[in-house]
Every structure is written in structure tokens, then in C-alpha cells.
Amino acid sequence: MRKKLFLSTIIIALITVTLSMLAVEFVFQQQFSNYLTTTNEKTIEQLPSRLSALYLSKGSWDSASLEEISNTLPAGTTVTLTDPNGRLIATLNDSMDSMMQGQGSAAGMMGMMGTIGSSGIMSWKTKTLTVSGANGVIATALVRYPSTAQILNPQDVLFQSSVFRSLLFAGGLALLLGMILSYYTSRHLVAPLLSLTRAAERIGQGYLKERVSTRSRDEVGQLANAFNSMADNLERQETLRKQFTADIAHELRTPLTSIKSFIEAFQDNVLPASQENLSSIHEEIDRLVDLSSDLKDLNVAEMGTLIPIFEPVDLDHLLEKVINSLYPLIQEKQLTLYWNASPEPATISGDGRLLTRLFYNLIHNAYRYSNDSGKVIVRLTSTPDSAVIAIKNTGPGIPEKDLPYIFERFYRADKSRTRETGGTGIGLALVQQITNLHKGTITVHSNVGQETEFIVQLPKEIKVVED
Numbered sequence: 001m002r003k004k005l006f007l008s009t010i011i012i013a014l015i016t017v018t019l020s021m022l023a024v025e026f027v028f029q030q031q032f033s034n035y036l037t038t039t040n041e042k043t044i045e046q047l048p049s050r051l052s053a054l055y056l057s058k059g060s061w062d063s064a065s066l067e068e069i070s071n072t073l074p075a076g077t078t079v080t081l082t083d084p085n086g087r088l089i090a091t092l093n094d095s096m097d098s099m100m101q102g103q104g105s106a107a108g109m110m111g112m113m114g115t116i117g118s119s120g121i122m123s124w125k126t127k128t129l130t131v132s133g134a135n136g137v138i139a140t141a142l143v144r145y146p147s148t149a150q151i152l153n154p155q156d157v158l159f160q161s162s163v164f165r166s167l168l169f170a171g172g173l174a175l176l177l178g179m180i181l182s183y184y185t186s187r188h189l190v191a192p193l194l195s196l197t198r199a200a201e202r203i204g205q206g207y208l209k210e211r212v213s214t215r216s217r218d219e220v221g222q223l224a225n226a227f228n229s230m231a232d233n234l235e236r237q238e239t240l241r242k243q244f245t246a247d248i249a250h251e252l253r254t255p256l257t258s259i260k261s262f263i264e265a266f267q268d269n270v271l272p273a274s275q276e277n278l279s280s281i282h283e284e285i286d287r288l289v290d291l292s293s294d295l296k297d298l299n300v301a302e303m304g305t306l307i308p309i310f311e312p313v314d315l316d317h318l319l320e321k322v323i324n325s326l327y328p329l330i331q332e333k334q335l336t337l338y339w340n341a342s343p344e345p346a347t348i349s350g351d352g353r354l355l356t357r358l359f360y361n362l363i364h365n366a367y368r369y370s371n372d373s374g375k376v377i378v379r380l381t382s383t384p385d386s387a388v389i390a391i392k393n394t395g396p397g398i399p400e401k402d403l404p405y406i407f408e409r410f411y412r413a414d415k416s417r418t419r420e421t422g423g424t425g426i427g428l429a430l431v432q433q434i435t436n437l438h439k440g441t442i443t444v445h446s447n448v449g450q451e452t453e454f455i456v457q458l459p460k461e462i463k464v465v466e467d
Contacts, residue, residue: 013174040074128140211231335372361430385461435456
């Protein structure tokens with residue numbers, strides 16, 4: 001890419017310099033030719049006064065003086081000078097042949113530059129001028145000269161050659177500078193891309209800590225920032241994947257180890273296969289079933305394949321059912337339950353099974369993390385467009401630094417909590433997924449050592465987009 005960029009820049013610079021030189025040459029030729037034509041016209045217009053002054057100063061037509069005037073005529077001009085009776089006095093000219101013969105080295109320069117030669121003089125003009133003296137007309141001058149001036153004067157050719165040499169030097173210098181700038185520009189542009197390529201290859205090989213430095217704010221810098229953000233997300237996802245694997249292994253190992261221990265104790269006659277011991281095994285199996293069910297539902301929700309069945313749901317009735325199912329546990333812990341139903345109808349469009357799972361997890365969490373003899377408050381508020389459910393409990397609370405992560409799988413704010421006190425660690429992740437499926441929002445506020453409140457807001461109507 002670097003070679004292609006360098007060559008394309010050089011070609012563009014070369015074409016630009018060439019076209020610029022041709023354009024300048026064309027304009028210069030045209031303008032300089034017009035300048036010479038105008039100058040020749042003025043010289044010819046001044047010819048009668050010069051001839052009259054010569055005749056008056058000499059008293060006659062002096063040959064040497066006429067020769068001097070002849071040498072100052074424009075190139076290719078012929079003047080036929082006659083007296084009032086029509087007799088020839090002299091013929092003055094500055095022919096192109098004599099000019100060519102007298103140019104010497106300048107003619108070589110003219111040939112090299114291609115300023116004269118093949119084109120020749122295409123058209124002529126004639127003028128008849130009257131030369132006046134003290135006693136009237138003393139002569140008539142018939143002037144024949146080129147209609148368009150050619151650059152035949154050696155000084156003009158040298159001037160034109162100097163201009164073109166300067167133009168050629170400037171063009172070459174511009175091309176050289178363009179090559180240097182193109183080299184450094186291509187290197188500056190390609191180097192970050194090569195760095196990105198190497199970093200991408202490293203990440204592809206599993207080195208997820210690879211990053212690229214961002215030295216600019218242009219498009220390449222934005223690409224580098226986007227690459228680094230992608231690498232950060234990949235590293236975070238890999239960390240979560242490893243953490244998930246470790247957590248799920250731990251969650252499975254604990255009940256399986258407990259079941260295995262009971263069975264081995266039964267086989268060795270260390271423990272009797274009593275109803276109490278069998279109930280302990282049954283509880284561990286129930287936990288495994290709950291864990292697998294939660295994982296399945298969470299995985300299906302995160303993959304987007306969990307399709308809710310929307311129908312009218314009376315939240316008052318649904319929350320009462322959930323509270324009644326958990327009431328024995330709440331009583332066992334000697335908690336005070338406050339249930340504030342909505343005075344207005346709170347019917348929304350939702351999936352009753354998923355909403356039951358959502359509020360069961362939240363109220364069960366409130367029960368689990370409440371202090372003994374504490375309080376659990378469930379409040380339902382209905383607005384014209386939505387229903388707001390607030391679930392508060394008194395207890396240890398959640399540290400502020402942990403609040404952004406509580407909806408991640410297997411995350412526990414208190415790392416010392418056991419499965420009995422901390423659950424499987426995926427209940428809140430499932431709560432968030434169900435809330436998202438219902439186009440709602442969930443927020444949490446907590447004061448450490450005092451209370452924690454979850455607030456769920458669900459729209460009453462959900463627009464289902466059909467494919």
C-alpha cells in the first residue's frame with residue numbers, strides 16, 4: 001500500500017507540474033507575442049516623426065542615418081521611402097534572414113526552444129505614412145510588416161529562454177519536494193495501519209492485552225481508538241467467560257460434593273438413610289435443578305430467542321400470588337411485610353410467567369438479604385402509561401462500587417457469602433433480561449447498613465414489531 005500511495009502521489013505531482021508548465025508556456029507565448037505586436041505598432045507609428053527629424057537635421061536623406069533607422073525597425077518590416085514625385089529614395093528593412101544570420105549562439109537557443117522556424121509569418125499588414133517637413137510633404141513611406149510579431153530578436157529569445165529555464169527548474173524542484181513529502185506522508189499514514197495489523201494478528205493469536213498507541217485525532221487515530229475499545233471489550237468478555245466457567249464449576253461442585261458425601265456416608269453406614277438426610281440430598285438436587293433452569297432461561301434471553309407471549313396481566317393479582325408463595329419464608333424469618341397495592345387498575349401487556357419469575361426473584365432477594373425482624377416493603381403505583389413496582393428491604397445494603405455490576409451473572413457484592421446466603425448469583429441477571437424483554441427499566445438504590453430498593457418501571461402497552 002505504501003508503494004502504491006507513493007507512486008500515485010508522484011504521478012499526480014508529475015502530471016500537475018507538466019500541465020502547469022504547458023499552461024504557463026501557452027499563456028506566456030500568447031501574452032509576449034501580443035506585447036511585441038503592440039510595441040511594433042508603436043514603433044511604426046513613430047517612424048514619420050523620426051524620418052522628418054533626420055531630414056531636418058541633415059538637410060538631405062543621409063544614407064548612414066537611414067541605416068540606423070533601418071536597424072531599429074521591427075523584425076520582418078520593410079519600408080519603401082519615395083519622394084513626392086514617386087522616385088525611390090531608399091528601402092529600409094530588417095529581414096528575418098539577416099536576423100537569423102546575425103544571431104550566432106542565440107539562434108541555437110532559439111532552435112532548441114522551438115520558438116521560431118517552422119511556422120513562419122502567416123499574414124502581413126501595410127501602411128502608407130506621410131513624412132512632413134518645413135515646406136510640406138517631403139516623402140511617402142510604404143510600410144509592410146508582420147500582422148503578428150514573432151520572437152526573432154535575440155534579446156527576446158534569451159528572455160524567453162530564461163523564463164522557461166526558471167519554470168523548468170521550479171517544476172523540477174516542486175517535483176522533488178513532492179517526492180519527499182509523498183515519501184514521508186505515505187510513511188506517516190501507513191505506519192499506524194501496519195501497527196494495527198500487527199496488533200490484530202496478536203489479538204487473533206490470543207494476546208488480548210495488545211493495544212495500539214493513538215498519536216493523532218484524525219481518521220487513523222479514530223480507527224486506533226475503536227480498535228482499542230474492541231480489544232477492551234474482547235478482554236472483558238474473555239474475563240467474564242473465564243469467571244463464568246469458574247463460577248458455574250463452583251456452583252455445580254458444591255451440591256454434587258454434598259450429595260456424594262451423603263451417599264458415601266450411607267454406603268459406609270456412617271449415616272442412616274433417614275428422612276432428614278434424604279431431605280438434605282433432595283434440597284441439593286432442587287438447587288441443581290433451579291440452577292440449570294435459571295441458566296437455561298438466562299441463556300435463551302441473552303441470545304434473543306426467548307419470545308414473551310404478551311397478554312393483559314393484572315399486576316395487583318400477580319404480586320399478591322408471589323407474596324403469598326413467599327409468605328411462609330418471610331414469617332419464618334420474623335420479617336414485617338408491607339404490601340401497598342395500587343388504588344388504580346394496574347393492568348399491563350406482558351408475559352405472566354416471566355413477570356412472575358421477575359418479581360419472585362426480587363422479593364426473594366429482599367427476604368434473603370433482610371435482617372432478622374426487619375422489613376420488606378412492596379409498593380405498586382399505576383400511571384397512565386406505566387406501572388412502577390418498588391421493592392425495599394432493610395438489611396446490610398450494597399456498596400456503591402458494586403452497584404454497576406450486580407446484574408452480571410454470578411456477581412456477589414459480598415464475596416464471603418455462601419450459596420445459602422448468596423443464592424446462585426444469576427437471579428438479578430435474569431431479572432434484567434426479563435425487564436428488557438418488556439421494554440422496561442430497573443434501577444437500584446442502596447444505603448450500606450440500612451436498606452436497598454429495586455424499582456421496576458414497565459410500560460402498559462408494548463408495540464410488537466412484526467417481521
